[in-house]
Amino acid sequence: MTKTLAFVVYPGLTALDLVGPLQVMSALxxxxxxxxxxxxxRDLDPVGTDTPLRLAPSHxxxxxxAPDVLVVPGGGAPxxxxxxxxxxxxxxxxxxxxxxxxxxxxxxxxxLGAAGLLEGRRATTHWGxxxxxxxxxxxxxxxxxxxxxxxxxxxxxxAGIDMALHLVERLxxxxxxxxxxxxxxxxxxxxxxxxxxxxxxxxxxxPHTRRMVTDGLADHPELLARxxx
Amino acid sequence: MTKTLAFVVYPGLTALDLVGPLQVMSALxxxxxxxxxxxxxRDLDPVGTDTPLRLAPSHxxxxxxAPDVLVVPGGGAPxxxxxxxxxxxxxxxxxxxxxxxxxxxxxxxxxLGAAGLLEGRRATTHWGxxxxxxxxxxxxxxxxxxxxxxxxxxxxxxAGIDMALHLVERLxxxxxxxxxxxxxxxxxxxxxxxxxxxxxxxxxxxPHTRRMVTDGLADHPELLARxxx
Numbered sequence: 203m204t205k206t207l208a209f210v211v212y213p214g215l216t217a218l219d220l221v222g223p224l225q226v227m228s229a230l231x232x233x234x235x236x237x238x239x240x241x242x243x244r245d246l247d248p249v250g251t252d253t254p255l256r257l258a259p260s261h262x263x264x265x266x267x268a269p270d271v272l273v274v275p276g277g278g279a280p281x282x283x284x285x286x287x288x289x290x291x292x293x294x295x296x297x298x299x300x301x302x303x304x305x306x307x308x309x310x311x312x313x314l315g316a317a318g319l320l321e322g323r324r325a326t327t328h329w330g331x332x333x334x335x336x337x338x339x340x341x342x343x344x345x346x347x348x349x350x351x352x353x354x355x356x357x358x359x360x361a362g363i364d365m366a367l368h369l370v371e372r373l374x375x376x377x378x379x380x381x382x383x384x385x386x387x388x389x390x391x392x393x394x395x396x397x398x399x400x401x402x403x404x405x406x407x408x409p410h411t412r413r414m415v416t417d418g419l420a421d422h423p424e425l426l427a428r429x430x431x
Numbered sequence: 432m433t434k435t436l437a438f439v440v441y442p443g444l445t446a447l448d449l450v451g452p453l454q455v456m457s458a459l460x461x462x463x464x465x466x467x468x469x470x471x472x473r474d475l476d477p478v479g480t481d482t483p484l485r486l487a488p489s490h491x492x493x494x495x496x497a498p499d500v501l502v503v504p505g506g507g508a509p510x511x512x513x514x515x516x517x518x519x520x521x522x523x524x525x526x527x528x529x530x531x532x533x534x535x536x537x538x539x540x541x542x543l544g545a546a547g548l549l550e551g552r553r554a555t556t557h558w559g560x561x562x563x564x565x566x567x568x569x570x571x572x573x574x575x576x577x578x579x580x581x582x583x584x585x586x587x588x589x590a591g592i593d594m595a596l597h598l599v600e601r602l603x604x605x606x607x608x609x610x611x612x613x614x615x616x617x618x619x620x621x622x623x624x625x626x627x628x629x630x631x632x633x634x635x636x637x638p639h640t641r642r643m644v645t646d647g648l649a650d651h652p653e654l655l656a657r658x659x660x
Contacts, residue, residue, distance in 0.1 A: 364621060
């Protein structure tokens with residue numbers, strides 16, 4: 203029985219949020235053909251990202267209705283705008299009904315929240331947006347990824363790779379997860395070492411977060427008030 | 432004076448090879464508008480990747496002729512096929528003439544080799560293809576990334592992120608590199624730890640590499656012989 207792993211594509215997303223876990227899952231599918239990976243969007247036209255690259259999905263929302271795993275990437279202002287995209291939220295909600303795991307990367311967790319999937323759950327997101335999770339009834343957690351029931355949320359951008367390897371381990375066991383890690387040569391060596399969280403001036407970034415939310419939700423005052431009010 | 436950072440797009444590439452460093456460089460450009468990031472391909476149509484996603488460049492080869500930095504992603508059999516793509520190699524060669532740095536990720540270094548850019552240089556690539564570098568006159572090195580003069584080569588797939596952060600540090604200094612790292616929350620925590628290289632059965636993967644090269648170069652017996660003969 204083929205298991206379908208669906209990645210959501212929408213305009214303006216952060217490219218690495220999507221492509222990190224997509225590469226991990228595609229490696230799994232190349233090793234075990236009982237997994238099928240799809241990139242799902244409103245239509246098959248390329249959408250813009252926060253890089254110069256445009257990305258084209260492989261399937262439409264109408265074609266994929268009951269994935270086994272769902273991964274929702276995040277982004278900046280366009281992701282905030284997507285919080286008001288009822289077609290996208292409806293698809294996520296319907297897919298989540300039957301999915302074994304509903305995952306997000308970065309601010310993709312806010313989309314899960316807007317779809318009503320984080321109520322009463324522990325969750326994470328990009329460090330700059332963690333407090334916004336409370337607006338959707340979630341308890342923010344400062345971890346690389348957080349599993350709460352069927353909901354798996356990752357921290358910002360590159361955290362999707364770690365989360366996806368964890369998901370491969372849960373789906374297919376540690377041996378396959380290690381092989382996937384070897385295939386994508388994921389043996390990270392950040393040239394300046396890990397992030398020194400003690401030295402981060404969090405308040406200095408708050409105006410940036412507010413501007414991102416305000417820019418994305420300029421046409422949606424109710425949702426804007428829910429997030430920043 | 433704007434500095435142009437150009438990412439090469441060609442059919443069948445490994446998506447994360449491209450998108451990892453592209454995300455890093457796009458974050459740099461968002462912090463310092465004197466950097467411009469472009470994704471360059473033969474035309475603007477989406478090309479397939481080794482995932483279900485198709486990627487569309489922002490510019491054509493004809494539009495970008497003298498980038499300051501050039502990044503060439505790798506891949507599997509389609510990248511081997513690209514070793515015989517004279518239009519692609521010509522563009523890389525011309526761009527490299529004036530570029531400050533010519534970088535590659537994964538088997539993208541073989542494209543640099545086929546373009547004649549690795550002769551006498553230390554270089555790296557995906558662990559499964561390291562020996563192939565000798566066929567282009569390079570000395571293979573088992574490091575996360577290798578700088579030799581203007582040529583910067585990264586190991587497999589995810590190594591492009593580390594290399595790109597190193598490049599940001601060289602271009603713009605450690606403070607901006609740290610901010611980029613923070614923006615993409617690159618604080619890696621591989622769930623099963625780092626790769627245990629001692630336990631990897633390298634000979635077991637050799638047939639896979641040979642098949643990849645053979646599949647990609649079936650129509651190019653001379654190049655096939657150069658790589659595997």
